[in-house]
Amino acid sequence: QVQLVESGGGVVQPGRSLRLSCAASGFTFNNYGMHWVRQAPGKGLEWVAVIWYDGSNKYYADSVKGRFTISRDNAKNTLYLQMNSLRDEDTALYYCARSITLVRGAVDFWGLGTLVTVSS
Amino acid sequence: QSVLTQPPSVSGAPGQRVTISCTGSSSNIGAGYDVHWYQQLPGTAPKLLIYGNNNRPSGVPDRFSGSKSGTSASLAITGLQAEDEADYYCQSYDSSLGGSEVFGGGTKLTVL
Numbered sequence: 080q081v082q083l084v085e086s087g088g089g090v091v092q093p094g095r096s097l098r099l100s101c102a103a104s105g106f107t108f109n110n111y112g113m114h115w116v117r118q119a120p121g122k123g124l125e126w127v128a129v130i131w132y133d134g135s136n137k138y139y140a141d142s143v144k145g146r147f148t149i150s151r152d153n154a155k156n157t158l159y160l161q162m163n164s165l166r167d168e169d170t171a172l173y174y175c176a177r178s179i180t181l182v183r184g185a186v187d188f189w190g191l192g193t194l195v196t197v198s199s
Numbered sequence: 200q201s202v203l204t205q206p207p208s209v210s211g212a213p214g215q216r217v218t219i220s221c222t223g224s225s226s227n228i229g230a231g232y233d234v235h236w237y238q239q240l241p242g243t244a245p246k247l248l249i250y251g252n253n254n255r256p257s258g259v260p261d262r263f264s265g266s267k268s269g270t271s272a273s274l275a276i277t278g279l280q281a282e283d284e285a286d287y288y289c290q291s292y293d294s295s296l297g298g299s300e301v302f303g304g305g306t307k308l309t310v311l
Contacts (some may be wrong), residue, residue: 114300123201123305124237124245124288138298174244183300185235185250185290192244 081105081188083175088193091165099193101158101175109153112178115160115184117171117195127173128160132181143169163198165197202227202296203289203303210309211279217306219274219306227301229270232292236265236274237303239286249274250285276308284310 087099099115115127127148128139137149148161156174172192179185204222211217222236228234236249247256249265252272264275272291276283289303 118303123286124239124290126290126300126302129300136298138255138300140299141296144297157309179247179250183292183298184233186237186245187250187256189244190248198283 081177083177083188083190085173085175085190085193088173088195090196090198090199093166093197094163095165096163097165097195099162099173099175099195101160101179101190103156103158103175106177108151108156110181112180112182112184113149113158114150114176114178114183115149115158116176116186117169118174118192119168121169122171122182125171129178129183130158131183136182139181155163162195165195167197169195170197171195175193201304202301203291203294204267205289205303205306206288207304208307208309211276212311213279213281215279216275216277217279217308218276219287219289221272221274221291221303221307223270223272223293225270226295227270227291227293228267228272230294232294234265234267234272235290236263237288237290238283239288241285245288269298279310281310284308 175190176186177188236237239245
């Protein structure tokens, strides 16, 4: 069965960096685009970034552009999110999510999320 | 302020039909991009309900249906059940944001 397991969250000071990982299993990882979606405490869903099946294209929300980098290692079935220059407003539960297509679009499987807290 | 606008809340009695709207613009829904819908039960990850405007993944009851017209889309739930009480989100693509997916602000459904 499809499994997405996020890790790497924690408490970090503003301005510092954090790298999230998502281990994928139960499907052919390099056949799907992958997203990061976040949810601040008590708030709605916010799309963060998407990477195509082969890593050839990456797109970001304006709120994280220039600070966050999405990447993938298809040999290791792993998705990453490098987060730099973190701000208070980046505090959220970060979900790793599988696109229904090779590139972008709907999300058909979600991980349980990893919590990132940015606080001094 | 979300690019896609949803009502903050809707409610209905068991057995009734409710609809949740998702209003966009000419750069997203109105441009022909697909709309997808998710259900998020308290304390859980979202679940895909509708993709490609009106398609249900396997396992989703046919009580849930989606439609799209112009710059708006709707999720309809018929035969409302207590377990439908959740947050619902729409999603689409916006061409004005450099290749961004966008979510609506979410709608809380209360079953009376």
